[in-house]
Amino acid sequence: MQIKLWINNKEFSDDIAPDTILLDFLRAKGFYSVKRGCDTSNCGLCTVLLENRPILSCSTLAVRVDGMHVTTIEGLEKEAAEFGAFLADEGAEQCGFCSPGFIMSVLSMKNELKNPTENEIKKYLEGNLCRCTGYMGQLRAIKKYLSKEN
Amino acid sequence: MFTIDKYIVADNLQQAYELNQNRRNVIIGGMLWLKMGRKKIGTAIDLSSLGLNNIEEDEDNFKIGCMCTLRDIELHRGLNDCYPNLISKSVEHIVGVQLRNMATIGGSIYSRFGFSDVLTAFLSLDSYVELYKGGIVSMEEYAQMPLDNDILIRIVIKKDSRKTCYNSYRTSSSDLPVLTCSVSNIDNTWNVVLGARPQKPVITKINANSNPTDEEFNQIISQAINNSSFGTNYRGSKEYREILAHALIKRNLEAIISGGNYAN
Secondary structure, eight states: OEEEEEETTEEEEEEOOTTOBHHHHHHHTTOTTSOOOSSSSOSOTTEEEETTEEEEGGGSBGGGGTTOEEEOGGGGHHHHHHHHHHHHHTTOOSSOTTHHHHHHHHHHHHHHOSSOOHHHHHHHTTTOOOSSSOSHHHHHHHHHHHHHHO | OOEEEEEEEOSSHHHHHHHHTSTTOEEESSOTTGGGSOOEEEEEEEOTTSSOOOEEEOSSEEEEETTOBHHHHHHOHHHHHHSTTTHHHHHTTSSOHHHHTTOBHHHHHHHTOTTOHHHHHHHTSSEEEEETTTEEEEHHHHHHSOOOSOOEEEEEEEOOOOEEEEEEEOSSTTSOOSEEEEEEEETTEEEEEEEOSSSOOEEEEEEOOSSOOHHHHHHHHHHHHHHSOOOOBTTBOHHHHHHHHHHHHHHHHHHHHHTSOOOO
């Protein structure tokens, strides 16, 4: 099937099988920040933005995003680096495998929620699992990042 | 992992219905459960171009298109103003925002899973499904109907003055529930819905004062539990679910009577 989409505002066209998963399509195009984790829609590692809303690319058909805009962390390099520095300062990264998906969700939360409470932050990020950190460092980093933004 | 031979974005409901009569063909909603299987799909039918991704509100009804996502109903102001402790609360523990941005209400209700949070919540409302061939069917009846090849077009909720509350219990956050419970009260009728028993949600309708005495309060709980059978699976035993049912119904009743919100 012929599809055309925009990844980080750059146009891509391709002829793909109907069951091609968006995650595989993105990685085939060189967007290696998008990781395969659980592959069961639970861990949030493969999070990308579709028309500015976070979705799981491991569970989305590439044909379904025909004509749409997809954003990966490569397209938000400046914002991601800025928040990444807060994560580093708080010692909130260990293996770092979950970070691209986690950062995409944090940046999306920043756009969606104004002055979120700790509870709202936790609820918004429930779909991003990290098996190293215990989340406390990440929570500190998010709070400091958001307070600086405000 | 499933495979798909052909993908068609339906131009109209008749085309989608005709395609869906072939057993190898499937209508795809959020695709999240479908992806977990190994089905060899002939034609995947996509309804996303049919304008069914809107929530319409008028004086009497909410009409929720089948392609609306769980996140859409979670954030819809009208729905959540009308049922403040129900709609949003019933979906907030379903995995994460990303998944709820994908999972469709049509897929969730059509599948009639035993563990369905949203089916439990909608059963406590005056709600209906609109089927392409089958017309309007009450949610209560639809929950018990076998899966067929009709198309669920939208969900209709008739507005009324009922008070509602939802609670579920999960062994870990964002996991599937061990038990779901939704309670609503209108005039002197209490509707208690218990789901994830682990079978499909069942509704018990009880006549009792909307401000019940202690005796009536306990009677509502015991009637609802006696009317619902419980089972054992790897998430919890029959006995455990019965104890949970008591606690969840009690919390919902207290929240409705006090007009407040019982923390989950």
